[in-house]
Amino acid sequence: MNHEPVLVEAVLEGLAPGRAASVVDCTFGRGGHTGAILSRMGPTGRVVAIDRDPDAVRAGRRLRDPRLEVVHSRFDALRGICGERDLTGRVDGVLFDLGVSSPQLEDPARGFSIRARGPLDMRMDPGEGEPLGAWLARVSERELAGVIARFGEERHARRIAGAIVRARPLETTTDLAAVVERAALARDAPIHPATRTFQALRIHVNREIECLEAALPAAVDVLRPGGRLAVISFHSLEDRVAKRFLRTESREVPGPRGLPSMRRPRLRIVSDRVRPSPDEVAANPRCRSAVLRIAERLPECGL
Ligand SMILES: C[S@@+](CC[C@H](N)C(=O)[O-])C[C@H]1O[C@@H](n2cnc3c(N)ncnc32)[C@H](O)[C@@H]1O
Structure with missing residues (x-):
């Protein structure tokens, strides 16, 4: 069973991975985005791909690409995963392609399907x-x-x-x-x-909203200045979490009168709301509700 990745060109344009980049794909799935990112990289490029689903991890490990490491974890463990690999503050791109994959939805045994009979499970x-x-x-x-x-x-x-x-x-x-x-x-x-x-x-x-709320600040922490964060969401609830987070992190919090700012913005919004083209929706109806947001980590400036 395959998964057709969504908004691939927009993700590549937004993350703009260099040939020697280090990218974390927080939602490996079947590796559609990871594969596209790796295709832009040279031999020293590196993708750390995370998925909480053991089936996705098994599919990723079968790829045997020396530039790819597939980690079985929830993505809210991102800080620790990057810390263990000495990547904190050095990551060029972090991607979240939220929700479930086609193989998860279409396998009745996983219990996600409305139409195919399966056990009441739904755990990723x-x-x-x-x-x-x-x-x-x-x-x-x-x-x-x-x-x-x-x-x-x-x-x-x-x-x-x-x-x-x-x-x-x-x-x-x-x-x-x-x-x-x-x-x-x-x-x-x-x-x-x-x-x-x-x-x-x-x-x-799956505690999806809590995981996302915990993972977004971690993603900013692991990025290098100039590194990019891309979030694809599929419903208004998770898009609202992403939108609010990016807006808050890209705004300066003014200090009390006469005093310097309390918090400098950590992000600059690059793309506010990228949507798939009608052609992409026709070819891949699953992407009809996808929304992509991209932001860039700003350099630290001391307060
Ligand atoms: C929409 S699919 C990603 C598809 C992938 N971009 C591709 O092109 O094949 C989402 C994947 O993220 C995983 N996932 C969702 N929430 C997660 C979380 N909190 N931690 C880790 N993986 C998660 C799911 O198990 C699923 O495999």
Whole structure:
């Protein structure tokens, strides 16, 4: 199973990896972006690729490119990963291509699929944390509604949570999708009525927002001055996290009257909101909601 990388040209243009660059790909997946970045590098270039999914790591290690090291980890461990490799403050580019890969979505056994029957799991790393089914079996209706509302931005969260709780015990993804579909009352929408709920549950199971919030400051720490950070997100929630972070880090915090600035900006925004072209969306419909943001680390200036 393959994964078609999104916005590849824009990522290459934004990160502009030199022939001897050191780049960290925080979301290796099936290596689409890593491969494109390596193709721009010479023999002394280096990519440290991270993925929390052991299947992705296995696929990466099979590539046997001496310039590529694939690390099985969550990307919020970025500081430690770079520190152990003496890369802190020396990285030329950091990439996040958020969310799940096509092989994860399309393998029913991973439990992400709305349409293919599989276990209620949804963990990107099956060795970490609690599978969806175990959480669903014990969660209160109120907490479940909160997760569906917050991470799915689903208007019918309370009704859907009530329906799920009444339908317990649930065994498979398709059982869950059918319950949500009956409760969501959005059968005329262009997407499956359970899409937002499945997205919310996946984000919750994998602690996706917390990981991203912890990893973005770490990414700035590991970059060298002039190094670039690229973030591709696929829904408004994670894009909002990226947007707020980049805006905050690129703004000077003024000091009290007459005193110097409290905090100098650490980043300069290079591209605020790059979207795929209609041609790219036609060729790869999965990228229709992708948003790319790029920023550059500014030189330190003492306060
Ligand atoms: C959209 S795919 C990346 C695809 C990749 N850019 C490519 O071209 O093949 C996202 C990948 O990031 C991984 N991932 C998501 N969140 C992660 C996290 N917090 N830490 C490490 N890997 C993560 C997923 O397991 C998945 O393989």
